[in-house]
Structure formats: structure tokens, C-alpha cells
Amino acid sequence: MTSPCRSAELLLVVLLLAAPAAAAEPGDLRVCADPGNLPFSNRAGEGFENRIAALLGRDLGRAIAYTWWAQRRGFVRNTLKAGTCDVVMGVPKGFEPVLTTQPYYRSSYVFVTRTGDGPWIASLDDPDLRHLRIGVQLVGDDGATSPPGLALSRRGIIANVRGFPVYGDHRAAVPAAPIVDAVAAGEIDLAIVWGPLAGYLARHAPVALTLTPVSPLVDRPMLPMLFDIAIGVRREDKALRDELSQALARNRVAIDAILDDYGVPRLPTVVSAARP
Structure with missing residues (x-):
């Protein structure tokens, strides 16, 4: 992407x-x-x-x-x-x-964190992202990264990033759910997820989750998050x-x-x- x-x-x-x-x-x-x-x-x-x-x-x-x-x-x-x-x-x-x-x-990618004990992240430029466990969505058979994944890689944030396939398990009702499930379970500190998916999964999560729109909404050069x-x-x-x-x-x-x-x-x- x-x-x-x-x-x-x-x-x-x-x-x-x-x-x-x-x-x-x-x-x-x-x-x-x-x-x-x-x-x-x-x-x-x-x-x-x-x-x-x-x-x-x-x-x-x-x-x-x-x-x-x-x-x-x-x-x-x-x-x-x-x-x-x-x-x-x-x-x-x-x-x-x-x-x-x-x-x-109109929607955007959002940061998904646990409410209360999760990190407060509102920007892709937050220095804390360099040491947090981050989930990003991977798309396609070749595992291409989503816009937030590309934005992180541009900033040299790679080693602490974990990819979750959008395809997921076709037997599941919500194939892309594991990325948000991992935040809820504390397996990762935050995830960057397409807003409509994140909002739906947050409503059904076993713990309270906070959604924060990704900033900047358009990463330069010309990489939209909305x-x-x-x-x-x-x-x-x-x-x-x-x-x-x-x-x-x-x-x-x-x-x-x-x-x-x-x-x-x-x-x-x-x-x-x-x-x-």
C-alpha cells in the first residue's frame, strides 16, 4: 500500500x-x-x-x-x-x-488500547511507539502491510510490530478479529485497525477498549489513514x-x-x- x-x-x-x-x-x-x-x-x-x-x-x-x-x-x-x-x-x-x-x-484507522491500563497514543510520531508491542493489519496473499504499517516502517518502527492477516480464519464470524482480541488479552499493547472493524469488535470485547483516530490522518507523502x-x-x-x-x-x-x-x-x- x-x-x-x-x-x-x-x-x-x-x-x-x-x-x-x-x-x-x-x-x-x-x-x-x-x-x-x-x-x-x-x-x-x-x-x-x-x-x-x-x-x-x-x-x-x-x-x-x-x-x-x-x-x-x-x-x-x-x-x-x-x-x-x-x-x-x-x-x-x-x-x-x-x-x-x-x-x-468517512472513517479512519484508529489506535486500539485497553481502557485504563493501556498506553495513551494519539500520533504515529509518539516516541513511545518505539518500545510498545504493536499490531498492524496485513492484507492479501502476499502479506502486504496496511497504511499504518507502512507509516511505522517509514519511521523505523519494525522490530516491535506484529502483523495480523485481514483474511483471517474463514470459519470465524469475524475473520479479522484476532488483532483486537490480542489487545483485549494483553498480548500486544495496542493495535492500529480500520475504524469500522475496530468499533464493532470493541463493542463485543470482554474488556473496555479505547479507540483513538490515527494522527496524522494523511501521512506524508500522500499516505491516507482516512x-x-x-x-x-x-x-x-x-x-x-x-x-x-x-x-x-x-x-x-x-x-x-x-x-x-x-x-x-x-x-x-x-x-x-x-x-x-
Whole structure:
């Protein structure tokens, strides 16, 4: 993850193998999604992206039909671009392979520590990071580091850093949970985790955990720690993009309530007029 595009790409990967597509009827809102990636999505519809998709479907008067495919690299190529589905929830705004709607939330990576007895860290430049046990997320089959991992390596903070695969155990309800579990158990002093995952896991942790947004939010040169999250469609599907953007705007309050239910930490989002 050495550029904004690479940073965005790594947010789209998670676990598992492909599963068959659901039968769709004409007029359905066909959604490409991971069948086992809580808190975002699963086959039982328990993720917050499942709930937001259902909300948009009701608003548009369209039933939801899923194509299930693991969100590893190649996800967009094998689903959206293959024509088996039309909508990808939860992509970074401006993600190059797709056309994106207006964002419906903005989040960042966060420091996760134990409340009370954990270290107080608010910046990647804190000198204490040089001697703490730190967990970072690793993405992809090649174990590429996440933006915070790259930022730490730029600062020479390597030997005390432990990597946790985002893919995780596909048999688990939340495959990426071990990084936050390790903080709760005291196996590491802190972790730097994508905010929506951290917020959800903190709500279910056996001990109180504190989440602090990573600072700086954009590490120089051009390494973002925050992302505006939108819906992706094929690049030629401008009408669908605009339809979904309008539905997102109409349902802003309900979407925020869903995100609150899952503990998703958010930063202010700037929404501009839709591009033609």
C-alpha cells in the first residue's frame, strides 16, 4: 500500500472462496458481497452493509439479489465487471476500477488500547511507539502491510510490530478479529485497525477498549489513514450511480443509525454535487 490507489485497493480485500450467485429477477438491485465478512456483510444479512443495501432497496422499490464472492483481489473483476451483479457496497470514493456514489460515511484507522491500563497514543510520531508491542493489519496473499504499517516502517518502527492477516480464519464470524482480541488479552499493547472493524469488535470485547483516530490522518507523502466510503457501480452505469446517490441522501439519518448500531467511528464527510 504505497499510494492512495493501493491504500483504497487494500480496503476491499478480506477472505474465503467464491460462492454461487443468488438468482435475480429483472429489476432487482444486484449486490456483489462477501459471504463471511462481519461486520460488513455475510450470507445471513447480518452486516451493516447488508442492512444499508436493504434500506436502499426498499427506498428504490427493488428487491436485493446477492452475488457472493470473497473480497480478495480480483473481487471486482469476477463480480461487477463480469456482469453477475451491479453494485458493490463499501468502496473508497474514487476507487479507480468503479464509478462511485457520494460517500455515506468517512472513517479512519484508529489506535486500539485497553481502557485504563493501556498506553495513551494519539500520533504515529509518539516516541513511545518505539518500545510498545504493536499490531498492524496485513492484507492479501502476499502479506502486504496496511497504511499504518507502512507509516511505522517509514519511521523505523519494525522490530516491535506484529502483523495480523485481514483474511483471517474463514470459519470465524469475524475473520479479522484476532488483532483486537490480542489487545483485549494483553498480548500486544495496542493495535492500529480500520475504524469500522475496530468499533464493532470493541463493542463485543470482554474488556473496555479505547479507540483513538490515527494522527496524522494523511501521512506524508500522500499516505491516507482516512477514507470516504461510497457505493461502486460499473463505470458506464452513471444513471444507477446517480439513483443510488439520491437514495443515500434521502436516507442519511437511517444510515447513520445503522452505523451507530455497529459502533462505526466516523469523521465529518464533505458531500459535493454529483458529477455528470
